[in-house]
Amino acid sequence: MSGQILGLHHITAIAGSVQINYDFYTRVLGLRMVKKTVNFDDPATYHFYYGNKEGTPGTILTFFPWEGVGPGKPGVGMATEISYTVNPDNYEFWENRFREFNVKTGEKIERFGELYLPFSDPDGLFFTLVIPAKPDERKGWETPEVKSDNAIKGFYNTTLTLSKIDETAKVLTDILGYHLQSQEGNRYRFVTDAISTACTIDLLEDPEGKRGRNSAGTNHHIAFRVADENTQMAYQEKVMAKGLQITPKINRDYFYSVYFREPGGVLFEIATDNPGFTIDEPLAELGTNLKLPKQYEPSRKEIEGILPKLKQ
Numbered sequence: 231m232s233g234q235i236l237g238l239h240h241i242t243a244i245a246g247s248v249q250i251n252y253d254f255y256t257r258v259l260g261l262r263m264v265k266k267t268v269n270f271d272d273p274a275t276y277h278f279y280y281g282n283k284e285g286t287p288g289t290i291l292t293f294f295p296w297e298g299v300g301p302g303k304p305g306v307g308m309a310t311e312i313s314y315t316v317n318p319d320n321y322e323f324w325e326n327r328f329r330e331f332n333v334k335t336g337e338k339i340e341r342f343g344e345l346y347l348p349f350s351d352p353d354g355l356f357f358t359l360v361i362p363a364k365p366d367e368r369k370g371w372e373t374p375e376v377k378s379d380n381a382i383k384g385f386y387n388t389t390l391t392l393s394k395i396d397e398t399a400k401v402l403t404d405i406l407g408y409h410l411q412s413q414e415g416n417r418y419r420f421v422t423d424a425i426s427t428a429c430t431i432d433l434l435e436d437p438e439g440k441r442g443r444n445s446a447g448t449n450h451h452i453a454f455r456v457a458d459e460n461t462q463m464a465y466q467e468k469v470m471a472k473g474l475q476i477t478p479k480i481n482r483d484y485f486y487s488v489y490f491r492e493p494g495g496v497l498f499e500i501a502t503d504n505p506g507f508t509i510d511e512p513l514a515e516l517g518t519n520l521k522l523p524k525q526y527e528p529s530r531k532e533i534e535g536i537l538p539k540l541k542q
């Protein structure tokens with residue numbers, strides 16, 4: 231397993247309200263907030279992480295909630311859909327729950343023999359639930375309202391919308407170890423065999439589509455998962471060898487990151503499993519304390535004064 235890209239690590243999106251974002255993901259979807267920190271490049275903004283109990287890579291959705299920011303526009307050069315897996319027979323539970331909380335949903339979509347239940351978050355970020363053909367054994371976080379049997383398990387895949395898929399497909403196959411599994415119309419499904427969950431990426435070719443605009447309700451980047459920094463550095467070399475620009479290794483406290491923009495315009499990151507979310511608070515307390523990177527710790531009082539209030 232080591233030395234390979236292990237599917238998705240996390241996806242990062244933008245939200246327009248701290249409290250609405252928190253309530254939707256923890257209460258309606260029943261995910262666990264596994265880290266409450268700040269944007270390391272802008273400490274007046276929160277950075278929220280939602281996932282399963284441990285915040286296992288492949289379950290982590292993160293947000294920069296920019297209070298009051300206007301809506302973005304999903305489109306070409308972006309991740310435009312995130313799919314989460316649930317257990318077989320869970321759709322009724324989720325359809326009822328979405329109705330109860332006035333969540334925007336759509337007609338079920340069939341793709342590659344699988345049925346997808348579409349819904350959007352309060353900012354319009356687009357999701358689907360999927361019951362995958364091959365059952366997902368991961369255990370989701372349990373809340374008083376969303377018991378383990380119905381819980382969201384983690385990512386199934388994400389869809390990237392591109393005006394032309396060829397160059398992005400090459401990055402997936404020639405650098406990241408994915409292969410084309412199937413095609414339906416303008417949707418091309420790529421999979422890696424290195425791991426059995428969060429191992430799928432769909433490329434949607436939309437030659438007439440408009441470029442997306444990043445703001446609330448859109449995805450900012452997607453991160454691929456590697457076991458450790460040595461593997462990450464090997465991928466950094468591979469990306470450079472293909473003539474693409476990539477950042478140096480950046481310490482994100484909970485993982486190490488490198489970033490590059492793939493030729494179709496989507497921002498890609500490669501992030502490590504180490505050190506993980508329990509580096510600065512115990513498993514039982516994940517997400518309950520405001521954690522700051524050490525450069526901002528001396529300014530904690532001011533930062534806490536500036537950050538919007540969050541009721542947890």
Ligand code: ZN
Pocket residue numbers: 240242451452453499
């Ligand atoms: Zn990231």
